[in-house]
Amino acid sequence: MTPTLCRVATRLAGFALLLVSMACTEPTTGGLDAAPAIPIGAGGLDTATSDAPDVAAGDAAALADSNSDAAADSAATAGVDGAAAEASDASAPSDAADAAVEVVADVKPEVVVPKGVPSATITAPTKGAVFELGKPVEFAGIATDTLAASPQLQALWTSDKDGVLGASTPDAQGVVKLTTNKLSAGQHLIQLEVKNPQGIAATDARTIGVCAWSAPESFDTKLDGAKWKIYGDAYWDPGGWLEMTGNAQGKFGKIWNIAEYVQPGDVQISFKIATGGGINGGADGFAMSVIDVKSVAELEAVLAKAGDGGCLGYGVSGACGKEKVSAFHVEIDTFKNAGDPNTDPTPENHIAVTLDGDPGKHWLWKETPGIEDLKWHTVTVEVKGAKVRVTLDTVELFNDAIPDFLFRGGYIGFTGSTGWASNYHRFDELKILQQCVVK
Numbered sequence: 001m002t003p004t005l006c007r008v009a010t011r012l013a014g015f016a017l018l019l020v021s022m023a024c025t026e027p028t029t030g031g032l033d034a035a036p037a038i039p040i041g042a043g044g045l046d047t048a049t050s051d052a053p054d055v056a057a058g059d060a061a062a063l064a065d066s067n068s069d070a071a072a073d074s075a076a077t078a079g080v081d082g083a084a085a086e087a088s089d090a091s092a093p094s095d096a097a098d099a100a101v102e103v104v105a106d107v108k109p110e111v112v113v114p115k116g117v118p119s120a121t122i123t124a125p126t127k128g129a130v131f132e133l134g135k136p137v138e139f140a141g142i143a144t145d146t147l148a149a150s151p152q153l154q155a156l157w158t159s160d161k162d163g164v165l166g167a168s169t170p171d172a173q174g175v176v177k178l179t180t181n182k183l184s185a186g187q188h189l190i191q192l193e194v195k196n197p198q199g200i201a202a203t204d205a206r207t208i209g210v211c212a213w214s215a216p217e218s219f220d221t222k223l224d225g226a227k228w229k230i231y232g233d234a235y236w237d238p239g240g241w242l243e244m245t246g247n248a249q250g251k252f253g254k255i256w257n258i259a260e261y262v263q264p265g266d267v268q269i270s271f272k273i274a275t276g277g278g279i280n281g282g283a284d285g286f287a288m289s290v291i292d293v294k295s296v297a298e299l300e301a302v303l304a305k306a307g308d309g310g311c312l313g314y315g316v317s318g319a320c321g322k323e324k325v326s327a328f329h330v331e332i333d334t335f336k337n338a339g340d341p342n343t344d345p346t347p348e349n350h351i352a353v354t355l356d357g358d359p360g361k362h363w364l365w366k367e368t369p370g371i372e373d374l375k376w377h378t379v380t381v382e383v384k385g386a387k388v389r390v391t392l393d394t395v396e397l398f399n400d401a402i403p404d405f406l407f408r409g410g411y412i413g414f415t416g417s418t419g420w421a422s423n424y425h426r427f428d429e430l431k432i433l434q435q436c437v438v439k
């Protein structure tokens, strides 16, 4: 065996060490019997050369422990071989030179590549935004890196609740977008991870909510008194809806949910209304209200003060009373009041948002001339931050911010009133987009 082969073979894994050692120390033709070690050595050259010192040392220790003479010899040989490697290469014949070239190539130091620092920023949706289950949610972000161009980066969107939402490549400006309608209901911590070509990652995250509509209240069967409580002239109509007054003069009533509390924050509420059929041009109107009180007892104390006529069964402040209450109302007003006791912004029928029990302050309103047709119409109310959007049969009436407004939640209910003029005042199919409590 040539010195080179011996050296290479000696660097093999421990199980072959003894055999190889003997072949190297006995330069006879018998050494050729060790040839099977060569193909293994050739195949494992890269590993063997780089790991050789460890393997040799480990084997030397292991074999020394065995107390065998042969083992001691081989350990010594391995140690000498490792130490003498440089010297042997220097004076080696041509086949040794080939091996030396490979060894040099293998130990060539790695080129130090400068590492970039990536950055990830979620730009949409806003933190704490709430979405309706099944509707598309549009995510957007910016992915950049101190070295790599944005299109060289990888962007990955994930939800802590639903896992991977999608991967994409940023455009030249670093913009990454993803739209999905697959988010499950509940709170999600959305994360954008940006990875640069070196595998270094940056992340940004924010919480959003995906909410499901509550089961609609159909009011098709007699009300459960533990949930819906009736006050004044209101009643449940066997036709399958709530009636606030009946078609008679001088009535006012209320029906309230005393079992559930609408959470504060963004909310969507949908219900159906029908009014009309009355005398003297029809009046006065009705309202959906959410009153922010801590208990049903407090709620009832407020409701007990609510006025009739132009106060629509919910007015307790302004021209209608002196109560201080935090409340949100959407009124459907079908009679023009002018200082009796409050004043309307238009002689026409209107739908308006009022606050805190004051029917005289119309924060947002729109004329709805044909509303007294005693047909069913759908009203939706969407609160997003200080903005309130109201639609009537899918037509937007208004979508504006109310200064300093914050939906505070509370107990939800309905009121209505008649006076000299009358009308039916019906509510049905209440749906509330369940508020996900989003941090």
Ligand SMILES: [Ca+2]
Binding pocket: 218, 219, 220, 239, 240, 241, 428, 429
């Ligand atoms: Ca119904």
Ligand SMILES: [Ca+2]
Binding pocket: 281, 282, 283, 334, 335, 372
């Ligand atoms: Ca009217």
Ligand SMILES: [Ca+2]
Binding pocket: 284, 285, 310, 333, 334, 335, 336, 337, 344
């Ligand atoms: Ca009015």
Ligand SMILES: [Ca+2]
Binding pocket: 331, 333, 344, 345, 352, 359, 362
């Ligand atoms: Ca009004």
